[in-house]
Amino acid sequence: MSPAQDLLASVFGFDAFRPGQEEIVAAVVQGQNTLAIMPTGGGKSLCFQLPALVRDGVTVVISPLIALMRDQVRGLHEAGVAAGALTSGNTEDETQAVFAALEAGRLKLLYMAPERLASAGTVNMLRRIGVGLIAVDEAHCVSQWGHDFRPDYLRIGDLRRALDVPLAAFTATADAETREEIVARLFDGVQPATFLRGFDRPNIHLAFSPKDGPRQQILQFAAARKGQPGIVYCGTRAKTETLAAALGQAGHAACAYHGGMDPADRRAVETRFQRDDGLIVVATVAFGMGVDKPDIRWVAHADLPKSIEAYYQEIGRAGRDGAPAETLTLYGPEDIRLRRSQIDEGLAPPERRAADHARLNALLGLAEALVCRRQVLLGYFGEEAAPCGHCDLCDTPPETFDATEAVRKALSAILRTGEYFGTGHLIDILTGNPTDKVQARGHDGLPTFGVGREFDRRGWQAVFRQMMGRDLVRPDPERHGALRMTEAARPILRGEATIALRRDTIRAAAARPAVRALVSDEDAPLLSALKAKRRALAETAGVPAYIIFNDKTLIEMAETRPETLDQMARIGGVGATKLDRYGAAFLGVITGAVADLPHPVRRKLAGRGAGDIYDRLMQVQADLARGATGQDKPMSCSASLIAKLAETRPRDMSALTRLMGERRAERFGTAFLDVLAEG
Ligand code: ADP
Numbered sequence: 120m121s122p123a124q125d126l127l128a129s130v131f132g133f134d135a136f137r138p139g140q141e142e143i144v145a146a147v148v149q150g151q152n153t154l155a156i157m158p159t160g161g162g163k164s165l166c167f168q169l170p171a172l173v174r175d176g177v178t179v180v181i182s183p184l185i186a187l188m189r190d191q192v193r194g195l196h197e198a199g200v201a202a203g204a205l206t207s208g209n210t211e212d213e214t215q216a217v218f219a220a221l222e223a224g225r226l227k228l229l230y231m232a233p234e235r236l237a238s239a240g241t242v243n244m245l246r247r248i249g250v251g252l253i254a255v256d257e258a259h260c261v262s263q264w265g266h267d268f269r270p271d272y273l274r275i276g277d278l279r280r281a282l283d284v285p286l287a288a289f290t291a292t293a294d295a296e297t298r299e300e301i302v303a304r305l306f307d308g309v310q311p312a313t314f315l316r317g318f319d320r321p322n323i324h325l326a327f328s329p330k331d332g333p334r335q336q337i338l339q340f341a342a343a344r345k346g347q348p349g350i351v352y353c354g355t356r357a358k359t360e361t362l363a364a365a366l367g368q369a370g371h372a373a374c375a376y377h378g379g380m381d382p383a384d385r386r387a388v389e390t391r392f393q394r395d396d397g398l399i400v401v402a403t404v405a406f407g408m409g410v411d412k413p414d415i416r417w418v419a420h421a422d423l424p425k426s427i428e429a430y431y432q433e434i435g436r437a438g439r440d441g442a443p444a445e446t447l448t449l450y451g452p453e454d455i456r457l458r459r460s461q462i463d464e465g466l467a468p469p470e471r472r473a474a475d476h477a478r479l480n481a482l483l484g485l486a487e488a489l490v491c492r493r494q495v496l497l498g499y500f501g502e503e504a505a506p507c508g509h510c511d512l513c514d515t516p517p518e519t520f521d522a523t524e525a526v527r528k529a530l531s532a533i534l535r536t537g538e539y540f541g542t543g544h545l546i547d548i549l550t551g552n553p554t555d556k557v558q559a560r561g562h563d564g565l566p567t568f569g570v571g572r573e574f575d576r577r578g579w580q581a582v583f584r585q586m587m588g589r590d591l592v593r594p595d596p597e598r599h600g601a602l603r604m605t606e607a608a609r610p611i612l613r614g615e616a617t618i619a620l621r622r623d624t625i626r627a628a629a630a631r632p633a634v635r636a637l638v639s640d641e642d643a644p645l646l647s648a649l650k651a652k653r654r655a656l657a658e659t660a661g662v663p664a665y666i667i668f669n670d671k672t673l674i675e676m677a678e679t680r681p682e683t684l685d686q687m688a689r690i691g692g693v694g695a696t697k698l699d700r701y702g703a704a705f706l707g708v709i710t711g712a713v714a715d716l717p718h719p720v721r722r723k724l725a726g727r728g729a730g731d732i733y734d735r736l737m738q739v740q741a742d743l744a745r746g747a748t749g750q751d752k753p754m755s756c757s758a759s760l761i762a763k764l765a766e767t768r769p770r771d772m773s774a775l776t777r778l779m780g781e782r783r784a785e786r787f788g789t790a791f792l793d794v795l796a797e798g
């Protein structure tokens with residue numbers, strides 16, 4: 120085993136590298152300059168933390184986010200690694216402790232905010248302590264044209280020259296321009312070893328739904344995930360507050376978060392979200408950069424994001440620990456109108472506006488996709504993929520129909536009314552609804568009046584929305600959102616092209632989502648017990664729950680049920696230090712719970728038949744635990760006895776008594792025989 124692989128298991132408790140990590144770690148360990156572009160949640164931090172342990176000297180980590188640095192330092196401490204941070208968030212004592220550890224040569228990783236680089240003292244200090252590697256997190260902050268520009272990042276190039284050590288830069292932002300800027304500013308224009316990791320996040324389930332009572336849709340989505348931490352993104356500040364209140368009423372722990380709030384209040388929400396393992400934050404996109412919680416289990420969009428990039432970034436906050444996460448994005452014609460007008464009314468130059476429309480179109484194309492969403496999403500980022508089996512369209516392929524005629528009727532209604540009207544009026548014309556407005560304009564005399572009676576209003580709304588989504592028509596901001604035809608629609612109008620639309624979105628609302636669990640029913644009680652233990656330990660230690668063990672680790676524990684510390688050590692995320700600290704406590708939960716939980720036996724029962732009987736026998740025995748009257752002394756049967764009954768199916772009392780003994784047969788026998796006779 121290589122030293123890196125060894126540390127991966129012993130310190131970090133992972134049994135394998137995530138895709139891409141191994142090559143990056145190897146390059147960084149060898150001392151090459153590296154630039155790694157990996158999606159959020161891809162596991163960037165390990166790519167400098169692990170080399171830091173292998174290489175001589177201190178690794179300096181520059182990161183723009185104080186909360187994130189503190190979090191990583193805490194995580195490293197838990198894993199038994201000597202790390203410290205110098206940030207403006209430190210107490211004087213903390214800073215002194217970091218300096219003392221540095222002077223004593225004990226630190227392996229030193230996290231630092233970029234502002235520190237402004238002082239000559241810092242650079243001298245770094246020279247003295249023997250830095251072996253510089254790691255730059257969120258390297259795109261060096262880009263002056265990006266949204267996250269941090270002027271102090273421009274000093275990093277000087278630092279590299281001054282220390283003359285290798286530099287490893289990491290970012291999730293991949294566009295070519297930003298990459299070039301990073302190379303220019305951090306590496307003096309010399310191309311480093313570059314790694315571009317895929318964009319797929321296979322553990323995230325993707326789903327879109329047209330708005331249809333959106334508040335109810337969000338409430339249902341949250342209800343099916345009750346107690347799991349999630350984010351609901353909203354288009355407006357006001358909506359974050361009303362939706363948070365509605366979720367609160369429905370019994371969830373929910374907070375609003377937006378840019379108009381007091382900074383202290385915002386920080387309080389951030390901190391609480393980070394620590395709690397069941398809070399919902401209802402937020403505008405202001406809730407973003409600082410969020411580094413790996414166990415966010417779901418993200419919902421109450422309104423359509425502004426572009427496909429924004430969508431990807433926002434859903435990407437879910438499931439960074441690699442455990443299952445779910446997303447739902449709602450959209451409707453109003454969203455499309457709003458996003459288009461924001462672009463049109465913005466101050467950007469025309470080329471930029473055209474590009475923004477294209478990015479919005481890409482997102483709408485994803486919303487109205489007819490095949491696997493992940494294929495469409497990854498395709499946009501230039502990656503080919505097979506149907507994923509993990510999105511709403513793979514779950515339930517949409518029914519499509521030839522909508523060429525319908526679209527032509529709609530276009531004709533638009534053109535014959537001079538491109539001066541919005542959807543409502545156009546639908547009145549198509550369905551032959553002689554409103555005052557229709558009559559006043561003489562639109563009841565048009566040849567298109569009443570030609571679209573094959574759909575009701577709702578049906579036409581779906582057609583118009585999909586037409587907007589395909590950019591066949593666009594709302595014109597100068598005409599109060601009246602629809603105008605685009606060039607893309609001309610071939611359909613002329614009869615040179617056909618078009619298919621989705622039928623299912625024309626029909627009534629989607630069914631209620633089933634309550635989703637992270638594990639099977641059998642393992643769910645154990646998982647909650649493990650989570651409760653984790654919460655207690657986290658509270659005692661004053662750290663977020665995932666610092667102890669992340670969800671994925673607990674899920675693996677619940678599913679594999681280690682019985683010894685040796686077996687526990689083989690679980691992903693259980694390194695040597697954590698095994699020492701927490702192994703016994705969690706083992707206790709598992710072995711304690713297994714006594715009550717019959718499932719390993721249940722699992723062994725071959726075929727559904729025996730399993731069903733087993734379940735019914737269990738139920739009957741629970742009902743009769745205190746006798747038929749509920750007054751008797753408690754009595755129960757072991758899981759293996761019940762399993763034996765389910766397998767051998769004795770048909771009479773004497774056979775039953777032989778297997779379970781007089782006393783139990785007396786209490787349970789008749790009821791059991793009834794179950795066995797049905798089976
Ligand atoms: P990002 O790339 O967004 O910075 P992180 O470094 O925070 O991602 O890692 C995201 C999550 O993935 C963390 O919870 C981390 O513990 C986990 N992780 C990283 N590497 C591995 C691995 N090789 N195996 C399993 N989990 C990993």
Ligand code: ZN
Binds near residue numbers: 491492507508
């Ligand atoms: Zn799919």
